[in-house]
Structure formats: structure tokens, C-alpha cells
Amino acid sequence: MKRIFSFLIIFFLGFSMIYAQTGEDILKNLEQKWSLARDISMKMSITVYSYSSKGESLPTKMSMEMKAIKNPEILRIDFTEPALMAGQIILIDGEKKITRMYSPSTKQIIEAPYTMTQTSTMSFSSLPMVGNKEDFSLKVEEIIDKNQKLYKITGVPLKADLKANYSSFEFYITKDYTPIKLIVYDVQNRPYIEIAWQNIKINSNLSPNTLRTFPPGKIIKQKEPLNFNTTMPFMAPSK
Amino acid sequence: MRKTILLLLVLVFILSPAFSQEWGNLELSTEVNSIYGQDYIFSAEKWWSENLGAGFSIFYNPSQNFSYKTFLQTPYLRFTLGEFYPKINLISENLQLKGFHLSFYLYNNEIFYMSGYGARKFPDLPCYTHLTNDVPLKILGWSLPIGENKYINLSLTSINDSQESYLIDASFLNKTSLPLGNIIIIQDASIFLKNSILYLSALNSTNLSIGSLSIKALFGYINPNTPSFYLLDPGDIGGIISLNLPLSSNLFPEYMLGYFYNVKEAEHKINLGINLGWNLSNYLNLTSSARYILSSKNNNWLYMQIALNFPTLEGTMWNSIYIKYEKSITQEDTSLGLRITYQF
DSSP states (O other): OHHHHHHHHHHHHHHHHHHOOOHHHHHHHHHHHHHTOSEEEEEEEEEEEEEOTTOOEEEEEEEEEEEEETTTTEEEEEEEESTTTTTOEEEEETTTTEEEEEETTTTEEEEEEOOTTSOOGGGGGSOOOOOOTTTEEEEEEEEEETTEEEEEEEEEEOSHHHHTTEEEEEEEEETTSOEEEEEEEETTSOEEEEEEEEEEEESOOOOHHHHHOOOSOEEEEESSOOOOOOSOGGGSTTO | OHHHHHHHHHHTTOOOGGGEEOOEEEEEEEEEETTTEEEEEEEEEEEEETTEEEEEEEEEOTTSOEEEEEEEEOSSEEEEEEEEOOOSSSSOOOEEEEEEEEEEEETTEEEEEEEEEEEEOOTTOHHHHTSOOOEEEEEEEEEEEEETTEEEEEEEEEEEESEEEEEEEEEEEEEEEETTEEEEEEEEEEEEEETTEEEEEEEEEEEEEETTEEEEEEEEEOOTTSOOOSSSOTTEEEEEEEEEOOSBTTEEEEEEEEEEEETTTTEEEEEEEEEEEEEEETTEEEEEEEEEEEETTSOOEEEEEEEEEEEEGGGTEEEEEEEEEEEOSSOEEEEEEEEEEEEO
């Protein structure tokens, strides 16, 4: 009996080792889940930390609500924080080939042509990936946070140019591949950038009309494309 | 460096509407007022490029009058005929002229001439919009850039109200770009010549906008013998400031506070006001406005407006239902209105 029991333990341990997910697997599953979505909505906040000469952290936070539809390609961002940005809305409409920006202080909607050379509308659904196998060494842990089982992926940069900026990152992802939080640490191992996601809803049947409808405002059209880029420059500091 | 990174991220969302243009607009509105009866307004504008456009509007009130406005804008010429709100300088917003306006554009210079009958009006207020234009005016002006983001406007106005008098006006605009917005400062000085006596007035308008924050200020002095085409009454000295800062991503208050002393009437006036915009949903927006002038001569004045706005057709059309109420020592009236605006 003891032999059988030992065999079972060894068998299950071996089985779990064979099927343990690597960091790359988790990130790939996460990306795949998002890339297959018809629409996505979420709340997202980005905090950038700076430090006083005494070492006190001085966080600067920007929060927004993002809604995106894959077909037709539409992305809408409603800024909620800081107060200086609150109420501003950006729409990237890949079907109508236009971008729109609403400003509550002027009650104007600036409309400009959208060119495909600009950031792809749905590119936000590709999460800010933290590099590939050659860039980082990834370590996976399973943790429990607020009664929720999470993957914690810790990445340490391998390349010299990345090492010059980061010491590591921590990426928290639920078991069903929903991102919760990403913290990037600077070379002194202090928080550098923190991105947090909330209320992520996938395939909730967002309507293009809802995303395209802005508060009342005077539409001002301009010929030049808006010069914005929704990629996050700090995610690729070496480039 | 970190602040710079976030700032860069924010900056990429900021754009300048400097070369922007409006392409087209249709508006149909009607307003029933307890004193003035029912107004009907229809207007249409079409712009083919930033300096080529045309439009017209019709105003009809069965018990009062019929008026119209039509304009044509070309790269070298602008012609306007009918009732319209011209600017004799870079601050004036409250002159309505019934007549014509002709502008010539030569190498970034605008030379304009206007002739007609004028009145000081406030577009939102029924007690003013129904005034008769009865002051004969002739205005000759010149507007020109004098450097990057700097403009100057000069004008000479002839006012033939029982006797000929002249208003010489000079205003200067300076725009400075800020990381998330800009600051625009306009200084205006005018000399009114009447019965061989010169009367001096001066105004300053400052508009600071940074992202969703805006602060506007208007202060100065209008000589009591000088006609006013501004918020200030003749004889007023003082100023008004307004602050616009969102409380949340869908609640947008604007607070106003002002004080004026009228040297002619020896009257102190405190201006209080609040505007509130509330985006209840993508398809329903509420706007409200309340203004109160508290006068030491008991010449108090109250204005309130509340509007429900319904954006449709993906925001290109919005329908608005509103109620207005105004009360002064001489009259009290209420309006109910409907406005449909389509932008294309």
C-alpha cells in the first residue's frame, strides 16, 4: 500500500512538473485571450514614481477608462485622473479613419484624419509585454492575494541596456489570464512604474454607436492627423 | 526623467487646433418666451476649406420681426449681410450690427469696414436679444499679426447718434503655449471723442487653459460716456474671474465671481455665477447655469437656465430642451426652447 501511495505522489508531482506553466506560456495565453476578444473594456491606471532627495516617493497617477471593439476597429479612452485631464476623451476610429478628442474646458471636439501609420486601434489589447525570452529571465510563483489565486511573474532583465534602467518587474495575473498589476522597479529596486487594471470585461457587446457618441460639443475638423501614440514609451526604454 | 516620461505620455494627447476648421453646421431652434412670444431660428453653414465658406440664418418672430444673416468667406474677401455679431476689437462680443461687413485679406492683414445699426446684446438673454438696433455705426478696422502668436487690432468707429462721435480702439493679443495648454492675454485701450472731449477706457482679458482646467478673467474700466460692447456697463470699473475645473470625469462646474463699481451711478455690483455640465450618460447631458447680480442700488438681476441635451447620430446631432428664467427690477420672463444642431 505504501508503495502504491508513494508511486501516486511521485506520479502526480511528475505530472504537475511536466504541465507547470512557464512565464512565457502565461504571457502567451494572456495575449491570446486578448487577441481573440471581440471587444474589451477596462479601467486602467498608470503611476510613475519619482523620488525626492530624501528618498520619499512622489507618485504621479493617470487613470482612464478604455473601451475597444475589434470589428469595426474603435478605441475610446475616457480620462478620469488627474483633474487636469479628467473628462477628456480620445476616440480612434479605424473604420471611419478619424480620430476625435473632446475637451470639457472648451467643449470642443477636435476631429482629424487617422492614418494607418498611427498606432493600431486594437494595439492596446496587446498588453504592454515585458519583453521576450531573450530580454528577461522569467520566474513564476503562485500567490494568494485578497483570497484570489494569482500568478506572479518576476522578470529580471538580461540585456545590458535594460539592466541600465530596470532591476526587475512583477506581473500579477489571475488564473484565467486577466492582468491585475504590473510593477517595474528601477536600478535601486524602487517602484518605477505601476500599471493596474480593474473591471476588465471581455465580449460585453460594446456598440460602436456608444463609443462614438461624445458629450455635446462643437466639432472642429483639422486636416493634419493628431500626433499621438498610444504605445507606452517607458515599456521600451532601450529604444 | 520619470516626470518627463509621464508628461510625454500626456503630451502626445495634446494637439493644437490652430489650423482647424469647422466643416458644416445646421441648426433649427424655437423658443417661446412669456413676453416676446415665439422665435424660430434656422441656420446653415458650410466650409470647404479653412478660408472658403458660406452660410445663412433666418430669425422669425410672428409678433415682432423677421431678420436674417448671410455670409460668404473666401481667401481674399468676407462679406456679411443682415444681423450679426461682429468684433470691433479682440474682446468685444456684445455688439450686434444690422447692416453689412466687408473684409479684405492681404498678406495676413485683414482690413474691414462695417456699416449699420448697432445695439449691445447678449445672445442668451431674451431681454437683450429682442432689443431694437438703433445706433447708427460705421466701423473701419485693421487686424494684423506682429510676430509669432501676437496680433494687433485697430479700429475707428463713427457713431452718429444725434451727433457724430468717434471711438478709436487698439487691442493687442499675445498667446503663449504651455505644456498642456496656453495662455492668451488681450489688452485693449480705447478713446472716445465726443463734443471735442476725450474719454479713455481700458480692458484686459486673460484666458489660461491647462488640460481640463481653465481660468478666465476680464477686468478694466469703461468710461461712463463711452458706449460699451462688453459685459461691463458704461461707467463700470472692476473685473470678473471664472474657474473651470472638473469635479470628476463627468461633472464639470464653472464658478464665476466678479465685482464692479459703477462710477456714474455710484453703484456696487457683485456678480455671482455657476455653470454646471453633467454627462449622465453618452446619450444624456445636463447643463445648467445661474447668474446673480447683487446691486447696492437694489438693481438686482437673476438669470437661470437648465437644459437637457440628447446627442444622437454618434454625436453629430444633438437635441436640446431648455428652460430660461430672467428677472430684473423692470421685467420677469420665462422661456421654453428646443434646439436641434447637426454638425457634418
